[in-house]
Amino acid sequence: MTVLAHGVGTRTDLPIPIGLALFGAGAAILLTFSVLLLFWRTPRLGGSGSGRPLPAGLQRALDAPALHRVLQALALAAAAFVVVVALAGPPDTPHNLAPWVFYVTFWVGLVPVSLLLGPVWRVVNPLRALHQALRLAVPQAPGAERLPSLGLWPAAGSLAIFLWLELVCPGRSEPGTVGLFLIGYAVVQVALALWFGEEWFAVGDGFEVYSSLIARLSPWGRRDDGRLAFRSPLTGAISTPPVAGLAAVVVVLLGSTAFDGLSRTVFWQSGPGASNDPVAGTLGMLAMIALVAAMYLTGTWLSGRLAGQPAAEQPRRYAATVIPIALGYTVAHYFSLFVLDGQTTWILASNPFGARGVDLFGTYRNVLDLTAVTAGTIALVQVGAIIAGHVVGVTLAHERALLSAPRARASDQLPLVIVMVLFTFGGLGLLFGF
């Protein structure tokens, strides 16, 4: 059994060197100040109505329901195949495709794909096809009118469950565990969608919400008038609707990634996590989420109080500004897993059932190349991602503050900026490995 931090993997990254950690901290502070004090005194980003529209014909083709159903059916076939391999393929993780496809290629790969192409999982979500088929038998959605009141809270819940599976659950890397989780997840999600209607997936399917949130930082968006548009990623992020539960989703993502970082430190591996005890892991993950939540709520509450804005709306008002910080953490923690251990997917895809002499794509004899990127490159990507996420986050928070109260004093934002800077130091500190 592999007991590495994130589901599967053969290695973890070296702690980043002190020079890079200090440089990263300094750069984060300096860039924050440049942005805040020198360049950005009035709102600059367009709202949700801005962006250059795509040609109408292209939009018709991309929005065609038939295209979506075909893509969803293909994704459903692929997902069903992965479940079959998980349950009937080789029983040991190094030779079974399923854990690598699920934890590395799908979960980590969703990030770059959504960042480049937009909310991809919303379009190809195989659960939507499954729901569409079953709706013929159950045409009514009795809970449809209750759905808007739930906000994004269901997604925060389903993401927390998946992240617990990935980071804590005993036997998380076993193919059987992955297969059972996929079946259970599909059954629960489709049942809830039959109750609440198809729009459930947009607020309750953690993977779809995750992809859509990251897509907010892609250069593609939908304007108020329904046109698909090419626009600044910052504009997409700032126009994220401040739905109830948005802050919870972001805090769960940030907190669990922080726990992933914590579980790789010497402190954790020789202390609370030494026994690889699921109770210690669960408490550790909950503690990190609670810590991030407490810091974020304090920052937004203090900022709102200084600016005299209603307290209840503060967390969701600024939640979108934490998306880039969460994204920076994600890239920092999963980049090497994706480029190094991610190779395993393509090796095993040539022989999913481990049959003798099968080599479909001629890759089965390849060996994992753990030298594909150097330790120096990995460290640079890690520090760069965290700084970039921090700078974009602070910029967005600044813009949001200017938008909500153009005459507000600069000091009103200070608590939130300090919290974001602390997140960055926390991220760098965890990479530094204490």
Added chain:
Amino acid sequence: MSPRSPVLARALVGLLLALVVPLAGCAGTAPSASGASSSGGSSAGTTASSAAGKRLEVTIAHGKASGDTGRVPVAAGTPVTLVVTSDVADEVHVHGYDIEKELAPGAPTTLHFDATLTGVFEVELHKAGIVILHLQVE
């Protein structure tokens, strides 16, 4: 940000600088702390670095590992000799390097390899399901 408040801007800079300095200090002391904890892990003093490479010894009794456990730093390229003795039959696995060897009860088993891949790698026992050490190759 209001341009009419240079005092405020200065206060902001001061506050954030006040935040950086202690954190930078904290980062500065961290390596010795982590060094201490990993050398604390390898208590028995069996770690020996020489021209011949690095020799690590781990003994497992009643499901507990002792010797060169915890996070063990090794310079990249060093020839590593890992001697594992278990009180029950098991199988040792060095991840990343993908070296596996059967362990007979009570008999020391020796693994030789050159630490050419950088990163942090688990060395685990398959049957007991425990990680006996993390090899940090840098």
